Amino acid sequence: MPQPKMRFIPGVVPNAGTLSFSFEGNEIPARPGETVASALMRAGVPVLRRTRIENQPRGYFCGMGICWECAVFVEGTGVVRSCGEPARPGMVVRLAEAEV
Amino acid sequence: MNTAKARTAAGQADTIIVGGGIFGLFCAMTLAEAGKSVILLDKGRIWAEASAVNAGSLGVQNKLPALIPYTLWSWDIWNTLSDRLGADLGLRRNGGYKIAMTEDEAARLGRVVSEQIDYGLDAQRLSPAALRAQAPWIAPDCMAATWSPQDGYASPTRVGPALRRKVESLGVRIVEGAAVAAVENGPDIRVLTTAGDFHGTELAITAGAWSATIAAMLGVKIPISLDVNMVSVTEPARPTIECIVTHARGILTLKQVANGSCLIGGGWQGIGSIGDSRKDIDHDQLVHNLRLAMRVIPGLAPLNILRSWAGYEGVTPDSYPYLGRLPGHDNVYLAACARGGFTLGPLMGTLLGELILTDRPSRPITIFDPARFSNAAA
Structure with missing residues (x-):
């Protein structure tokens, strides 16, 4: 069976060292250039919030910035889509809990 | 019952309804509950246009004074609709604030609310201090506000499927993808569509903005212009705004729905026309809509x-x-185009059904006569 070809994204070099950020107080390892969503998924954190009405789990879904299901709160930035947010060393990430 | 089902399957019914929005579905429900056979046609999917994509406001304060009694009668239907349809409709009646941010707007708010109260609205004027105490999340420089316990909202996303299940359980045949190409009115009505031909004793046009096109197929000119209203939804936030907010100039509606998201509307205009089928966001306009929302809240x-x-x-x-009735046609009826059609739709569809059934709708409908502009149009 033919295997898919790997394509490396410029600036993202596997095994080029790691950084870490905190998510709900836990240290999450990430690679330079990797998104917060990707690092959280690899760390085994699929659920980023629960719906208010039926308490259903929600997390990374469309992967392209449309659905907002992967929203997280980044200290100093606010609520962002984790699928489009590069992981930065030392960033503090929490569950999204915006307030009116 | 089986013969009625066989008839509608063959494209024949007592009443053919064109347009599967809130007017058409309530008309279908009223007729079917009275035992009439009904075929409901839609050019695309039912519940796909204004009934589905509006912001869900069931405001009373934001209606023209003469429409206040009709809005309250429609609320009588909304009040029991969840039970009637056996579904959660996201219906809330927690009241609403109508606000004014300038002196001109405050004067207008005061004038309109007096007239609305004469027509039966339950509302009170709030001093800025009282407003701050009751709703500290509204901007402190708000000039004037009124409060009515009669405002509310529902979820268009939940109402549509529940109505569909109900009318189908009553035996209404829904035909989607049936764009009307021609209407012939002889001894009975023939509606020729892209999904086949349909015959009925009566025709009800409930096609919203498209109603003028259908009426024109019968040689009747009905003036309808088009708004392209924009709506925005925010990310979920901690529940804070327990009621709807409207504006003295009708340029803002806001509510926080059950999942915590805020829906922001107000009739700011996007880009598009029926001819080109476009419904696009005009970002230059949207910015003003959102700035106003942030100024108020x-x-x-x-x-x-x-x-x-x-x-x-x-x-x-x-x-x-x-x-x-459509002017010049005893067996063709029209119900369409309420400002705030989601609020008024249950009443308008029901009254249309009553008109077809008995010729005596339970509320006066003279001011809604489709012939009222026929001189101007001629």
């Missing part, structure tokens, strides 16, 4: 907008809906 500022969209709303020259 400063706490919205940190919230992300998840999505904005636009939808068509058919508008009559006097902003009163059409409801009655």
Whole structure:
């Protein structure tokens, strides 16, 4: 069976060292250039919030910035889509809990 | 029952309804509950246009004074609709604030509310201090406000499927993808569509902004202009705003729905026309819509907008809906184009059904006569 070809994204070099950020107080390892969503998924954190009405789990879904299901709160930035947010060393990430 | 089912399957019914929005579905429900056979046609999917994409406001304060009694009668239907349809409709009646941010707007608010109260609205004027005490999330420089316990909202996303299940359980045949190409009115009505031909004793046109096109197929000119209203939804936030907020100039509606998201509307215009089928966001206009929302409710500022969209709303020259017989046709009826059609739709569809059934709708409909502009149109 033919295997898919790997394509490396410029600036993202596997095994080029790691950084870490905190998510709900836990240290999450990430690679330079990797998104917060990707690092959280690899760390085994699929659920980023629960719906208010039926308490259903929600997390990374469309992967392209449309659905907002992967929203997280980044200290100093606010609520962002984790699928489009590069992981930065030392960033503090929490569950999204915006307030009116 | 089986013969009626066989008839509708063969494209024949007592009443053919064109347009599967809130007017058409309530008309279908009223007729079917009285034992009439009904075929409901839609050019695309039912519940796909104004009924589905509006912001869900069931405001009373934001209606023209003469429409206040009709809005309250429609609320009588909304009040029991969840039980009637056996579904959660996201219906809330927690009241609403109508606000004015300038002196001119405050004067207008005061004038209109007096007239609305004469027509039966339950509302009170709030001093800025009282408003701050009751709703500290509204901007402190708000000049004037009124409060009515009669405002509310429902979820268009939940209402549509529940109505569909109900009318189908009553035996109504829904035909989607049936764009009307021609209508012939002889001894009976023939509606020729892209999904086949349909025959009925009566025709009900409930096609919203498209109603003028259907009426024109019968040689009748009905003036309808088009608004392309924009709506935006924010990310979920901690529940804070327990009621709807409207504006003295009709340029803002806001509510926080059950999942915590805020829906922001107000009739700001997007880009598009029926001819080109476009319904696009006009970002230059949207910015003003969102700035106004943040000016009225400063706490919205940190919230992300998840999505904005636009939808068509058919508008009559006097902003009163059409409801009655099509001029010159005893067996063709029209109900369409209420400003705030989601609020008024249950009543308008029901009255249309009653008109077809008995010729005596339970509420007066003279001011909605579709012939009222026929001199101007001729």
